[in-house]
Amino acid sequence: MAAAAEIARAGSGHRARIERRRQMLTASLSLPALALLILLFALPVLRLMGLSIEAGTLQWYQKALSESLYLQVFWATFRIAAIVTAVSFLLSYPVAYLLATTSRVWAALGFVFIVLPLWTSILVRTYAWMVLLGRNGVFNKILIDLGLTDQPIGLLYNELGVVIGMVHVLMPYMVLPIYSAMKRIDPSLIQAAEGLGAPGSRIFLRIFLPLTAPGIYAGCVLVFVLSLGFFITPALLGGGHVMMIAVLIEQQVHEALNWEFAGALATVLLVATLAIYGLTRGLMRGAAEESA
Amino acid sequence: MRPSELARGEEALRDALPPERRKPADPALSRLVVEGVRREYGPVRALDGVGLAVEPGELLTILGPSGSGKTTLLKVIAGFETPETGSVLLGGEDITAVPPARRNIGMVFQNYALFPHMTAAQNIAFPLEMRGMARTEIDREVVRALDLVALGGLGERLPRQLSGGQQQRVALARAVVFNPRLLLLDEPFGALDRKLREAMQLEVRRLQRRLGLTTIFITHDQEEALVISDRVAVMRAGRIEQVGRPPEIYERPANSFVAEFVGESNLLFGTVGARKGDDLEIGTEDALTVIARGEAPAGARVGMLVRPERLIPGEAGRGTVNLFRGRVLETVYVGSSHKFRIRLDGGRELLVRAPAMAERGAPAVGDGIAVRFAPEDVHLFRQE
Numbered sequence: 001m002a003a004a005a006e007i008a009r010a011g012s013g014h015r016a017r018i019e020r021r022r023q024m025l026t027a028s029l030s031l032p033a034l035a036l037l038i039l040l041f042a043l044p045v046l047r048l049m050g051l052s053i054e055a056g057t058l059q060w061y062q063k064a065l066s067e068s069l070y071l072q073v074f075w076a077t078f079r080i081a082a083i084v085t086a087v088s089f090l091l092s093y094p095v096a097y098l099l100a101t102t103s104r105v106w107a108a109l110g111f112v113f114i115v116l117p118l119w120t121s122i123l124v125r126t127y128a129w130m131v132l133l134g135r136n137g138v139f140n141k142i143l144i145d146l147g148l149t150d151q152p153i154g155l156l157y158n159e160l161g162v163v164i165g166m167v168h169v170l171m172p173y174m175v176l177p178i179y180s181a182m183k184r185i186d187p188s189l190i191q192a193a194e195g196l197g198a199p200g201s202r203i204f205l206r207i208f209l210p211l212t213a214p215g216i217y218a219g220c221v222l223v224f225v226l227s228l229g230f231f232i233t234p235a236l237l238g239g240g241h242v243m244m245i246a247v248l249i250e251q252q253v254h255e256a257l258n259w260e261f262a263g264a265l266a267t268v269l270l271v272a273t274l275a276i277y278g279l280t281r282g283l284m285r286g287a288a289e290e291s292a
Numbered sequence: 293m294r295p296s297e298l299a300r301g302e303e304a305l306r307d308a309l310p311p312e313r314r315k316p317a318d319p320a321l322s323r324l325v326v327e328g329v330r331r332e333y334g335p336v337r338a339l340d341g342v343g344l345a346v347e348p349g350e351l352l353t354i355l356g357p358s359g360s361g362k363t364t365l366l367k368v369i370a371g372f373e374t375p376e377t378g379s380v381l382l383g384g385e386d387i388t389a390v391p392p393a394r395r396n397i398g399m400v401f402q403n404y405a406l407f408p409h410m411t412a413a414q415n416i417a418f419p420l421e422m423r424g425m426a427r428t429e430i431d432r433e434v435v436r437a438l439d440l441v442a443l444g445g446l447g448e449r450l451p452r453q454l455s456g457g458q459q460q461r462v463a464l465a466r467a468v469v470f471n472p473r474l475l476l477l478d479e480p481f482g483a484l485d486r487k488l489r490e491a492m493q494l495e496v497r498r499l500q501r502r503l504g505l506t507t508i509f510i511t512h513d514q515e516e517a518l519v520i521s522d523r524v525a526v527m528r529a530g531r532i533e534q535v536g537r538p539p540e541i542y543e544r545p546a547n548s549f550v551a552e553f554v555g556e557s558n559l560l561f562g563t564v565g566a567r568k569g570d571d572l573e574i575g576t577e578d579a580l581t582v583i584a585r586g587e588a589p590a591g592a593r594v595g596m597l598v599r600p601e602r603l604i605p606g607e608a609g610r611g612t613v614n615l616f617r618g619r620v621l622e623t624v625y626v627g628s629s630h631k632f633r634i635r636l637d638g639g640r641e642l643l644v645r646a647p648a649m650a651e652r653g654a655p656a657v658g659d660g661i662a663v664r665f666a667p668e669d670v671h672l673f674r675q676e
Contacts, residue, residue, distance in 0.1 A: 191372050192405035194392045196419035196466065206418070210409045 045266075052263030060264035070248070074268070077245040080159060080234070081227035084166045085174075088223050089216065091167065092174035096215075099175070100182035114172050122169060126236045129165045130156060133237070157239035165233040170226055174219035181215025182208075217284055221277060228273055245269050319348035321383035322473040322506040324369070329378030331364055338364040339375065340530035346474075351500050351507040352535075355517040356527030357553065362510050365527070366476055369508065371395050382473060393422075398467030398505075399476040403483075404459050406451040412462045413438065413447035419470040437465040440499065457488050464496065468503060475500065475507040481516065493520050514554045518542060526550045542599075544671055551597045551673070558603070558642050560596040561675060564588045571613075571667045578640045583613040584670035593675040600631065600645035602669035605655070607662050615664040616642070620655050630654055634661055 052060050064070050099110045117125060132138050133155035140152040155161050185208065193203045231246040238247070245265060252262035324346040331339040338361045346352045354362045367373040369380055371392035379388045387395055398419075406415050413434050420430045438444050441461035451459055460480060467475060477496070481489040497520050500507050511517055517524045518538040525535045526549075534546040545551035548559055562576035567590070574582045574594065588594050608615060618636040625631075625648070632644040632655065644663055655661050 186403070186405065188401050188403060188405040189407060191370075191392070192399070192401055193407070193418070194372075195370055195395075195397060195399045197393050197396070197422035197470070198418070199393060199422075202422060207407055 045270075048259070048263040049267045050263070051260050052267055054260065060261045061268065063261065064264050064268050070265070073243050073245055073248050074272070076159075076243060077228060077269075078272075080162060080166070080242070080244060081224050081230075083163055084170060084227045085220050085224045087163065087167050088171050088174040089220060092171055092178055092219065093216075095171075096175050096178040096182055099179050114175050117168070118172055122232055125169060126165055126233050129161070129168065129233075129237060133161050133164065156237060157241050159238075159242050161237040162234045162242045162244075165237040166227060166230055169230075169233055170223045173222045173226060177218040177222065178212060178215040181212040181218075185211050217280070221280065225273055225277065228269060319504070322348045323383055324474055324506060324508070325381040326365070326369065327379050327381070329365070329368055329375040329380070331361075331368060331373060331375050337530050339368065342378070342527075342530070342532055344525060344532060344535070346506055346508060348506050349504045350522045351497065351509060351520065353509045353511060353517040353521040353524045354527055355511055355514060355524050355554070357512055359529075360527040361530040362512075362527050363478060364530075366399075366478055366508065366510050369474070370397055370399050370476055395474075396470070396472050397474045397476060398470065398472035400460075400463045400467050400478065400480045402478045402480070404451075404463040404480075406459055406462055406466075408451055411448050411450055412443065412454065412458075412465075415451070415462055416447075416466045416469050419466065423470060433469055437469040440468075441465045456483055457492065460484065460492060464499070468499070468505065473506070475505045477507065477509045479510050479512070481511075489516070490519075496520065518554070524554075526553060528553075545597060545673065547673055548595050548597075548675075551595070551671075556600050556643055556645070558598045558600065560598070560640075562594060562596065564590050564592045564594055566590070572672075576640075578638050580616065580636070580638060580640065582670060583667045584672055585668040586670070586672040588672060588674075595673045595675045597671040597673065598642075598665050598669060600643040601629075602665050603642060603644040603646075603663045604665065605632070605644060605646050605661055605663050608664055612664055613667060614670075615662060617660065617662050618642070620657050620659050620661050623654065623657060625654075632661070634663065 095110075095114070099107050099114075102110070130137075134140070135152040135154075135156070137155070139155055140149075143149050143153065155164070189207060189211070190203060193207045198206065229246050230244065231250060234242055234244040235247050235250070238244070249262045249265050249269075252258045252265065324344075326342055326344040329339050329342045330337070340361075342361070342365055344352075344365075354365060356362045364373060368375050371387070371390060375388065379386050381387065382395070382397075406412075407418065410418070416434045416437050417430050420433055425433070434447065435444070438447050441464055443458060443461050443465070446454065446458065449458075451462065454462065463480070480496075481492050484492060493516060496509075499505075509517075509520060518541070521538055523535060523537055524541045526533045526541065528549055534541060534550050536544075541550065541554055545554060551557045551559060560576045560578075560580070560582060562574040562580075562582065565573040565575055565581075567573070568583070571583045571585050572588060574584055574596065576582060576596075582596060584596055616636050618634045620632050621635050621641070622633040623630060627648065629648050630646050632646070633641060634644060635641050642663065
């Protein structure tokens, strides 16, 4: 009896060992990718951060966080990111709704228009916007032809142009998560609400919108975080008049050759981004628990 | 259901409910009539001229296999589907074109369709809020509804924190809390295990009687239909085959589809021969002679149903009619009874259900066996 139990125990121990080994083997498959990421991404970032404190003082952080010029750049970056996120959301929600509710053929066609820009170089798209938004661009021509203005209005090399370009580039990141949240809603919930006496507006506000909240949250975080670090679009459409943090960092690296300061700016941006992410996540959780 | 039956058990509830929650003064307002309803999906005719009347306070079950159109019919009644022709009348008013939100019909969905982001109490409060009821009144009604389905104290839970049976109760409470004119239940017990399902069947039935709710219940489970209903409507391929009280459906099915779909059956087909007093002599397709009580002209093609429990195993005295001999093919012991599949000498197979016998007394596979049944235990129906 005791011997049999011993064998059984040894057997189960053996099985557990085999199971562990298999798990390690599976995990080891990700090693090449992990090594690549560490080598090409994590190390350079850490190196840049390291540069900022190489002198052994926090002087570069002091400069970044005390001089009003740089604080203004941070402020502009977060403001533009917030505006881009808000505008993207307002434009994307109806688009996602249309895609989620239309027939399969129209949805497929719609997706082509959503995804196609993602396959096009961001540089090409940004230059295209420069053509469209310029003083003699298509938009100004239309506005003048319609008699809405007699002078071309400034759509380029200001915050408006930057916001327009960024919204265009980032909208797919907002549409897709919202679309998938809408698709996950059980249609019988909408029928149930209808049968219980809810008019369309109430169904939307009480059932549909809350159930798409996770998709809205995911889309907003994605767009906001991507906006914070956006470089090409603000650099080209802002034409040096709109200073966002990524543009400033690039200037420090390429023109001022001040890598230490660039590292400090990058670190501040990273920390601020993570802080905002953590905060909104906490709020989101809190809201979910409140309704629980 | 007869009105006298209906009235019973309602007295207690009258006292428990506030005046505005009592049944409408005129119960005829909840009489449902469906007339000539057709609904097609492309080439598929989901509903092919359905007519039905549900009396106030009655629980009518629509029973049918999947694809028979029963869910489509429910959706037409609820207003989620518009029929191509035909009409739906509730309390004499044509509601065919009325949107679901204004029909005042309570519905329990197959998957319950509870709002996942709202607590049980918020779910139940939803229809009351949509009717603009005052907050204090809503809170009172919600507590009452939770108590009604024995969920007092669980109001603050989210649907995902409740068991299947509890979610079911929330869905039921939400469907009745606003005092609907009609209650629709779409296969509500499909996801529950057998024990819980049987308990819920009785509970729904009690609740329905207490509230005097006109109710349409959808199921593909014939046993459930017999247990829960005042009347059963059997559907096939978009048509209603028969409507009747459960014993009528079981004992006197209108055709072989109903006979086979409801319960276990032995079906024989034959031609009416000579009349012998009250009985008819019928020659079957497999050359058996069956004596059956009933009326049919000589030469008519008829179907005959003999339920397995009406077949009596064992020999009998002289002059016994409908006595057949054969061998046991298969025996199934189901606790309270024994089932035998037997093959008659002519090749015909019959199903016999007998009260459980002592184990050594029961016939074994391969044993010779005799079975008989009385002429009045044969149900005759016209053969389509």
